[in-house]
Amino acid sequence: MHQTNPRLLLAALLVSIPTLLAFPGCTETVEVPTAARITIVQGHGQVGAIGTQLPTSVILRAYGADNAPIAKIPISFNVLQGGGTVEPGTVMSDANGEVKVKWTLGSLGTVQTVAAGAPGVDPVLLGATGIAPSELIIAQGNNQIGKINTALPVQLVIRITGGNNVPIPGMMVAMAITAGGGSISPQSGVTNALGEVTVRWTLGSQAGLQNATVTAGTLGPILINAMAN
Numbered sequence: 001m002h003q004t005n006p007r008l009l010l011a012a013l014l015v016s017i018p019t020l021l022a023f024p025g026c027t028e029t030v031e032v033p034t035a036a037r038i039t040i041v042q043g044h045g046q047v048g049a050i051g052t053q054l055p056t057s058v059i060l061r062a063y064g065a066d067n068a069p070i071a072k073i074p075i076s077f078n079v080l081q082g083g084g085t086v087e088p089g090t091v092m093s094d095a096n097g098e099v100k101v102k103w104t105l106g107s108l109g110t111v112q113t114v115a116a117g118a119p120g121v122d123p124v125l126l127g128a129t130g131i132a133p134s135e136l137i138i139a140q141g142n143n144q145i146g147k148i149n150t151a152l153p154v155q156l157v158i159r160i161t162g163g164n165n166v167p168i169p170g171m172m173v174a175m176a177i178t179a180g181g182g183s184i185s186p187q188s189g190v191t192n193a194l195g196e197v198t199v200r201w202t203l204g205s206q207a208g209l210q211n212a213t214v215t216a217g218t219l220g221p222i223l224i225n226a227m228a229n
Contacts, residue, residue, distance in 0.1 A: 035062040035073045035118045041098065043126060049162065050082075050130040052170035053104045055193055058086070058126060060116055062097045069097025075118050077101060082112030082130055105130045131162030133171060136219040139196065145227045149182075151202040152226060156184070158197045158214055167195025173216045175199060180210025180228060191216075203228045 043058030058077075064070035073093040077086035083106020091099035105112050105128060112130045117123030141156035158175075160168040174188045181204020189197040203210055207228050213221040 033064070033070055033072050035070055035093075035121050036065045036067075038062045038073075038075060038116065038118055038121055038124055040124055040126060043103065045127060045129075046103075047129045047131060047166060048105050049133050049160075049168040049171050050105050050107045051084075052168075053102055054128060055169045057100050058103050058114075058116075059098055059100050060124070062093045062099075062118060062121075069093075071095050071097060073097070073118050075099045075116055078115045078117075079106070080113045080115055080125075081109065082106040082128075083108040084112060086114055103128065131166050131168060133160050133162050133168045133217060133219060135159075135161045135165075136173075136214065136216050136222055137161065138214070138222065138224055141201070142224050143226070145229065146203050148203055148205050148207055148228045151200055156199045156201055156224065158191075158199070158216075160191050160195045160216055160219065167191075167193070169193050169195055171195075171216050173197045173214060175212055175214050175224075177204070178211045178213050178223075180204045180206045180208070180226075182210060184212060201226065 038060050041059040041061050043056050046054045046056055048054045060075055062070050062073040071093050074090055076090040085104050086101050091101060093099050110130050112128045114126045115123045137159045139157040139159040141154045144152045144154060146152045158173050160171050162168050169191050171191045172188060175184045183202050185200050191197055203226060210226045210228050212224045215221045
Protein backbone atom coordinates (compact mmCIF):
# COMPACT_ATOMS: atom_id res chain seq x y z
CA MET A 1 0.00 0.00 0.00
CA HIS A 2 1.25 3.49 -0.92
CA GLN A 3 1.90 5.73 2.15
CA THR A 4 1.77 9.57 1.96
CA ASN A 5 4.82 11.39 3.21
CA PRO A 6 3.71 13.55 6.22
CA ARG A 7 6.21 16.27 5.31
CA LEU A 8 4.79 16.62 1.80
CA LEU A 9 1.21 16.80 3.19
CA LEU A 10 2.13 19.59 5.65
CA ALA A 11 3.89 21.57 2.92
CA ALA A 12 0.82 21.36 0.64
CA LEU A 13 -1.43 22.57 3.46
CA LEU A 14 0.74 25.58 4.21
CA VAL A 15 0.73 26.58 0.56
CA SER A 16 -3.08 26.41 0.35
CA ILE A 17 -3.85 28.52 3.48
CA PRO A 18 -3.16 31.97 1.85
CA THR A 19 -5.37 30.99 -1.08
CA LEU A 20 -8.26 30.11 1.26
CA LEU A 21 -7.89 33.37 3.19
CA ALA A 22 -7.93 35.43 -0.01
CA PHE A 23 -11.09 33.79 -1.32
CA PRO A 24 -13.78 36.44 -1.99
CA GLY A 25 -16.26 36.69 0.88
CA CYS A 26 -13.94 35.33 3.52
CA THR A 27 -13.15 38.84 4.81
CA GLU A 28 -15.04 42.16 4.63
CA THR A 29 -13.73 45.69 5.13
CA VAL A 30 -16.21 48.08 6.77
CA GLU A 31 -15.54 51.78 6.28
CA VAL A 32 -16.44 53.99 9.22
CA PRO A 33 -17.81 57.37 8.04
CA THR A 34 -15.83 60.39 9.21
CA ALA A 35 -16.81 64.05 9.08
CA ALA A 36 -14.60 66.90 7.94
CA ARG A 37 -16.68 69.66 9.51
CA ILE A 38 -20.02 70.50 11.07
CA THR A 39 -22.04 73.68 10.58
CA ILE A 40 -24.99 75.39 12.26
CA VAL A 41 -28.20 75.34 10.22
CA GLN A 42 -30.48 77.03 12.78
CA GLY A 43 -30.95 77.72 16.47
CA HIS A 44 -27.99 80.01 17.21
CA GLY A 45 -28.50 83.47 18.73
CA GLN A 46 -31.97 82.95 20.20
CA VAL A 47 -33.43 84.87 23.14
CA GLY A 48 -35.57 83.15 25.74
CA ALA A 49 -36.66 83.13 29.33
CA ILE A 50 -34.21 81.45 31.67
CA GLY A 51 -35.33 77.96 32.58
CA THR A 52 -37.48 77.54 29.45
CA GLN A 53 -37.06 75.65 26.19
CA LEU A 54 -36.03 77.81 23.24
CA PRO A 55 -38.79 78.05 20.61
CA THR A 56 -36.59 77.03 17.66
CA SER A 57 -34.86 73.64 17.55
CA VAL A 58 -31.10 73.54 17.06
CA ILE A 59 -30.12 71.89 13.75
CA LEU A 60 -26.54 71.07 12.73
CA ARG A 61 -25.21 69.47 9.53
CA ALA A 62 -22.15 67.24 9.10
CA TYR A 63 -20.05 67.29 5.91
CA GLY A 64 -17.53 64.79 4.61
CA ALA A 65 -14.16 65.47 2.97
CA ASP A 66 -15.93 65.78 -0.40
CA ASN A 67 -18.03 68.65 1.03
CA ALA A 68 -21.22 66.60 0.77
CA PRO A 69 -23.55 66.01 3.76
CA ILE A 70 -22.66 62.78 5.53
CA ALA A 71 -24.87 60.40 7.50
CA LYS A 72 -24.17 58.28 10.59
CA ILE A 73 -21.95 60.84 12.32
CA PRO A 74 -22.49 61.07 16.10
CA ILE A 75 -22.74 64.70 17.17
CA SER A 76 -22.63 65.44 20.90
CA PHE A 77 -23.69 68.57 22.79
CA ASN A 78 -22.10 69.96 25.94
CA VAL A 79 -23.45 72.93 27.93
CA LEU A 80 -20.62 75.36 28.69
CA GLN A 81 -22.36 78.36 30.29
CA GLY A 82 -25.70 79.13 31.89
CA GLY A 83 -26.74 75.64 32.92
CA GLY A 84 -29.68 74.10 31.14
CA THR A 85 -29.89 70.97 29.00
CA VAL A 86 -29.81 69.79 25.40
CA GLU A 87 -31.98 66.81 24.50
CA PRO A 88 -30.90 64.39 23.24
CA GLY A 89 -27.26 64.89 24.24
CA THR A 90 -25.86 62.85 21.33
CA VAL A 91 -27.55 62.35 17.95
CA MET A 92 -26.56 60.42 14.82
CA SER A 93 -26.76 62.49 11.63
CA ASP A 94 -29.49 61.50 9.18
CA ALA A 95 -29.37 61.05 5.39
CA ASN A 96 -29.11 64.82 5.00
CA GLY A 97 -26.22 64.95 7.44
CA GLU A 98 -28.41 66.71 10.00
CA VAL A 99 -29.19 66.38 13.69
CA LYS A 100 -32.00 68.15 15.54
CA VAL A 101 -32.16 68.85 19.29
CA LYS A 102 -34.06 70.97 21.83
CA TRP A 103 -32.18 73.43 24.02
CA THR A 104 -33.59 74.39 27.43
CA LEU A 105 -31.88 77.41 28.95
CA GLY A 106 -30.52 77.28 32.48
CA SER A 107 -30.98 79.78 35.28
CA LEU A 108 -27.32 80.74 35.70
CA GLY A 109 -27.03 83.98 33.79
CA THR A 110 -27.70 85.88 30.61
CA VAL A 111 -24.91 84.36 28.51
CA GLN A 112 -25.65 80.73 27.64
CA THR A 113 -23.44 78.62 25.37
CA VAL A 114 -23.33 75.06 24.08
CA ALA A 115 -20.51 73.27 22.25
CA ALA A 116 -21.34 70.67 19.60
CA GLY A 117 -18.74 68.32 18.19
CA ALA A 118 -18.09 65.09 16.31
CA PRO A 119 -15.08 62.73 16.41
CA GLY A 120 -12.04 64.32 14.77
CA VAL A 121 -13.85 67.60 14.05
CA ASP A 122 -13.43 71.02 15.64
CA PRO A 123 -16.51 71.81 17.76
CA VAL A 124 -18.91 74.65 16.93
CA LEU A 125 -20.30 77.01 19.56
CA LEU A 126 -23.96 77.97 19.87
CA GLY A 127 -25.04 80.98 21.90
CA ALA A 128 -28.31 82.14 23.40
CA THR A 129 -29.41 84.99 25.63
CA GLY A 130 -31.28 84.07 28.79
CA ILE A 131 -33.64 86.78 29.99
CA ALA A 132 -35.37 86.83 33.35
CA PRO A 133 -39.08 87.69 32.92
CA SER A 134 -39.91 90.90 34.74
CA GLU A 135 -43.20 92.29 33.38
CA LEU A 136 -46.65 90.71 33.02
CA ILE A 137 -48.85 93.01 30.93
CA ILE A 138 -52.46 93.06 29.73
CA ALA A 139 -51.66 94.17 26.19
CA GLN A 140 -55.27 94.08 24.96
CA GLY A 141 -58.82 93.49 26.18
CA ASN A 142 -58.92 94.97 29.69
CA ASN A 143 -61.90 97.07 30.91
CA GLN A 144 -64.35 96.00 28.20
CA ILE A 145 -68.14 96.24 28.36
CA GLY A 146 -70.27 93.31 27.21
CA LYS A 147 -73.50 91.41 27.66
CA ILE A 148 -73.90 88.75 30.31
CA ASN A 149 -73.27 85.16 29.14
CA THR A 150 -71.56 86.51 26.02
CA ALA A 151 -67.95 86.48 24.84
CA LEU A 152 -66.29 89.88 24.96
CA PRO A 153 -65.80 91.39 21.49
CA VAL A 154 -62.01 91.79 21.88
CA GLN A 155 -59.82 88.87 22.88
CA LEU A 156 -57.45 89.21 25.82
CA VAL A 157 -53.75 89.40 24.96
CA ILE A 158 -51.31 88.75 27.79
CA ARG A 159 -47.65 89.70 27.23
CA ILE A 160 -44.50 88.84 29.17
CA THR A 161 -41.30 90.82 28.74
CA GLY A 162 -37.85 90.96 30.27
CA GLY A 163 -35.21 93.67 30.40
CA ASN A 164 -35.47 96.36 27.70
CA ASN A 165 -38.97 95.07 26.84
CA VAL A 166 -37.59 91.89 25.27
CA PRO A 167 -40.51 89.49 24.67
CA ILE A 168 -40.25 86.23 26.59
CA PRO A 169 -41.43 83.16 24.64
CA GLY A 170 -42.04 79.74 26.11
CA MET A 171 -43.57 80.81 29.45
CA MET A 172 -46.75 79.33 30.87
CA VAL A 173 -49.55 81.83 31.60
CA ALA A 174 -52.58 80.86 33.71
CA MET A 175 -55.91 82.68 34.07
CA ALA A 176 -58.79 82.29 36.51
CA ILE A 177 -62.23 83.89 36.97
CA THR A 178 -62.50 85.59 40.35
CA ALA A 179 -65.88 87.38 40.17
CA GLY A 180 -69.02 87.25 38.04
CA GLY A 181 -68.84 83.70 36.77
CA GLY A 182 -68.14 83.08 33.13
CA SER A 183 -65.13 81.37 31.59
CA ILE A 184 -61.79 81.97 29.88
CA SER A 185 -60.67 79.77 27.00
CA PRO A 186 -58.05 78.48 27.09
CA GLN A 187 -57.38 78.87 30.81
CA SER A 188 -53.63 78.55 30.25
CA GLY A 189 -51.17 78.88 27.41
CA VAL A 190 -47.51 79.22 26.50
CA THR A 191 -46.24 82.57 25.23
CA ASN A 192 -45.35 82.71 21.55
CA ALA A 193 -42.34 84.38 19.87
CA LEU A 194 -43.86 87.79 20.74
CA GLY A 195 -44.14 86.80 24.40
CA GLU A 196 -47.93 86.70 24.09
CA VAL A 197 -50.89 84.46 24.86
CA THR A 198 -54.34 85.19 23.40
CA VAL A 199 -57.57 84.01 25.08
CA ARG A 200 -61.32 84.56 24.86
CA TRP A 201 -63.27 85.76 27.94
CA THR A 202 -66.96 84.86 28.10
CA LEU A 203 -68.83 86.85 30.77
CA GLY A 204 -70.95 85.16 33.38
CA SER A 205 -74.60 85.71 34.26
CA GLN A 206 -73.95 88.32 36.95
CA ALA A 207 -74.50 91.92 35.83
CA GLY A 208 -71.96 94.49 36.91
CA LEU A 209 -68.21 94.24 37.45
CA GLN A 210 -66.56 90.91 36.59
CA ASN A 211 -62.92 90.01 37.29
CA ALA A 212 -60.23 87.56 36.30
CA THR A 213 -56.59 87.14 37.34
CA VAL A 214 -53.47 86.30 35.39
CA THR A 215 -50.26 84.71 36.69
CA ALA A 216 -47.03 83.55 35.04
CA GLY A 217 -44.42 81.86 37.20
CA THR A 218 -43.50 84.31 39.95
CA LEU A 219 -45.20 87.21 38.13
CA GLY A 220 -48.65 88.35 39.19
CA PRO A 221 -51.39 87.86 39.89
CA ILE A 222 -52.71 90.89 38.05
CA LEU A 223 -56.40 91.78 37.76
CA ILE A 224 -58.47 92.07 34.58
CA ASN A 225 -61.85 93.81 34.66
CA ALA A 226 -64.98 93.75 32.52
CA MET A 227 -68.46 95.28 32.93
CA ALA A 228 -71.44 93.06 32.16
CA ASN A 229 -74.92 94.45 31.36
